[in-house]
Amino acid sequence: MNLPPEQESIRAKCFHPQGEFTELQPEEIERSVPHRFETIVERYPNRLALKSKTCELTYRQLNGAANRIAQAILATRGEKSEPVALMFEQGAPAVIATLAVLKTGKFYVPLDPSVPWSRSKEILADSTASLLPAPRCALD
Numbered sequence: 001m002n003l004p005p006e007q008e009s010i011r012a013k014c015f016h017p018q019g020e021f022t023e024l025q026p027e028e029i030e031r032s033v034p035h036r037f038e039t040i041v042e043r044y045p046n047r048l049a050l051k052s053k054t055c056e057l058t059y060r061q062l063n064g065a066a067n068r069i070a071q072a073i074l075a076t077r078g079e080k081s082e083p084v085a086l087m088f089e090q091g092a093p094a095v096i097a098t099l100a101v102l103k104t105g106k107f108y109v110p111l112d113p114s115v116p117w118s119r120s121k122e123i124l125a126d127s128t129a130s131l132l133p134a135p136r137c138a139l140d
Contacts, residue, residue, distance in 0.1 A: 049062045085130065
C-alpha cells in the first residue's frame, strides 16, 4: 500500500520497541478506539501496555480495569450518549478512565486539576458533564 509522502515521512520517524510496524487496513481505521484496542488485547494480552511510577499493566489487565469502570458508568448513568468529566494528573488512572468512558460510547471532558476549581465548575456546568471519580491502579 503506497502512502502519501507526508504519511511516509511520519512512518519513517515512528519507533516500535520490537522494531515492528503494523500497517492498518482502511477498514480498521474506521473502527472505534475501543474496538481497535480490543484487537490489540487479543493479539498481545500479556505484553506491557502501561507503565508509570506506581503501576504496570498488561493489555489484559488494562482492558479488565477499563471494562470494570465502564460497567460501573453504564450501571449508574445508563447507555445514553453524554459527557463524562475526567479530572486526573497524567498517569495510569487517566488512561484507564479515558478508555473506560470511550468503551461506554459516551464522550469525555478532560479537566485539569491544576486549574482553579471555580473554572472546572464552569466547564462542568457548560458541558453538563458528570464527574467520574478517579480509579485506582490496583486491580483488586
